[in-house]
Amino acid sequence: MPDAAPLEPGQLAAYFALMEVGGLLQHAVEQQLRDEGGLSYIQFQILAVLSEGADGPQRMTDVADRLVHSRSGLTYQIAQLAEAGWVAKTSSPDDERSVMVSLTPEGRTLLDRVMAGHVQVVQRFLLDPLSSEDVASLGDVLGRVRAHMRSVPPRSAAPRRKPRSHL
Amino acid sequence: MPDAAPLEPGQLAAYFALMEVGGLLQHAVEQQLRDEGGLSYIQFQILAVLSEGADGPQRMTDVADRLVHSRSGLTYQIAQLAEAGWVAKTSSPDDERSVMVSLTPEGRTLLDRVMAGHVQVVQRFLLDPLSSEDVASLGDVLGRVRAHMRSVPPRSAAPRRKPRSHL
DNA sequence: TATTGTTATACTCTATAACTATA
DNA sequence: TATAGTTATAGAGTATAACAATA
Numbered sequence: 250m251p252d253a254a255p256l257e258p259g260q261l262a263a264y265f266a267l268m269e270v271g272g273l274l275q276h277a278v279e280q281q282l283r284d285e286g287g288l289s290y291i292q293f294q295i296l297a298v299l300s301e302g303a304d305g306p307q308r309m310t311d312v313a314d315r316l317v318h319s320r321s322g323l324t325y326q327i328a329q330l331a332e333a334g335w336v337a338k339t340s341s342p343d344d345e346r347s348v349m350v351s352l353t354p355e356g357r358t359l360l361d362r363v364m365a366g367h368v369q370v371v372q373r374f375l376l377d378p379l380s381s382e383d384v385a386s387l388g389d390v391l392g393r394v395r396a397h398m399r400s401v402p403p404r405s406a407a408p409r410r411k412p413r414s415h416l
Numbered sequence: 417m418p419d420a421a422p423l424e425p426g427q428l429a430a431y432f433a434l435m436e437v438g439g440l441l442q443h444a445v446e447q448q449l450r451d452e453g454g455l456s457y458i459q460f461q462i463l464a465v466l467s468e469g470a471d472g473p474q475r476m477t478d479v480a481d482r483l484v485h486s487r488s489g490l491t492y493q494i495a496q497l498a499e500a501g502w503v504a505k506t507s508s509p510d511d512e513r514s515v516m517v518s519l520t521p522e523g524r525t526l527l528d529r530v531m532a533g534h535v536q537v538v539q540r541f542l543l544d545p546l547s548s549e550d551v552a553s554l555g556d557v558l559g560r561v562r563a564h565m566r567s568v569p570p571r572s573a574a575p576r577r578k579p580r581s582h583l
Numbered sequence: 584t585a586t587t588g589t590t591a592t593a594c595t596c597t598a599t600a601a602c603t604a605t606a
Numbered sequence: 607t608a609t610a611g612t613t614a615t616a617g618a619g620t621a622t623a624a625c626a627a628t629a
């Protein structure tokens with residue numbers, strides 16, 4: 250185990266700013282999603298992931314992997330979303346074990362409707378005070394961090410595969 | 417209500433990267449805190465806030481304001497931390513209604529011990545792939561965003577004061 | 584045997600509202 | 607009246623482990 254070199258003040262400041270901004274932004278966005286769509290943030294993320302392929306349904310496990318979720322947790326969330334009529338479950342023709350999930354038309358309508366306000370919140374809280382250079386720089390630096398995080402094995406070098414994502 | 421100008425791809429990318437990095441980092445850090453200190457992230461944040469003053473105890477409400485928490489939620493968390501012996505509650509000499517909270521020596525010891533591993537995780541997941549210029553840029557941009565967020569009134573321009581923070 | 588997904592279960596956390604007491 | 611904090615309560619979400627079905 251390597252020795253812990255204490256962080257420099259600037260490093261600590263960047264870390265704290267990142268966590269605080271992320272937390273505040275998530276808070277703001279969660280409220281908007283709750284108010285305008287009755288959605289939790291994770292539910293929104295699930296709908297967003299399902300809307301991505303533009304084509305069709307995705308496997309449960311793949312969705313869970315994208316979103317850090319335990320599979321039982323995803324089962325729970327999908328059940329909520331299916332009960333509300335926003336997603337549909339179908340069985341896979343290829344693999345009888347798999348369950349495919351897809352957005353229903355209602356789900357897509359909801360996502361579209363909610364996304365408008367969502368974008369407004371992001372604009373207002375995150376983007377308004379930034380120049381386009383700032384945004385480019387932020388995207389560049391955080392993009393590299395994201396790529397790095399995805400490649401770093403968990404500390405308990407477990408032989409389990411678990412790629413992650415948070416939207 | 418202003419019309420929602422759709423975000424440019426770069427803006428969207430920065431937003432997604434921010435949320436994903438924040439989420440992944442919080443996940444990594446939570447696991448470390450749980451493993452090495454039996455602490456949730458919020459509990460860690462509370463201890464960190466209490467350790468800040470360097471001097472002494474702080475009022476319940478002030479801590480809650482710093483951390484987005486409802487007051488009942490903070491009462492719950494403080495009860496947990498007090499039962500574990502990491503914080504102590506005392507009554508304020510100035511205001512009989514107030515309850516002051518402070519770190520116990522055990523709490524400070526725990527925080528110091530946990531902080532070492534914490535810093536390692538931050539180093540490994542966030543800082544390793546970044547140059548010092550990157551870190552400076554990140555801290556600068558996010559610092560401005562944080563300042564902006566703290567000043568933006570909630571959308572439901574409620575006359576409630578609720579300054580926020582996430583560590 | 585390994586993988587997919589569900590279920591049962593138990594736990595943590597959160598917020599709302601009603602309440603007490605001080606200011 | 608307004609503020610500080612607690613309590614009761616109820617709900618959302620999570621993860622673990624045991625399980626069934628399929629590969």
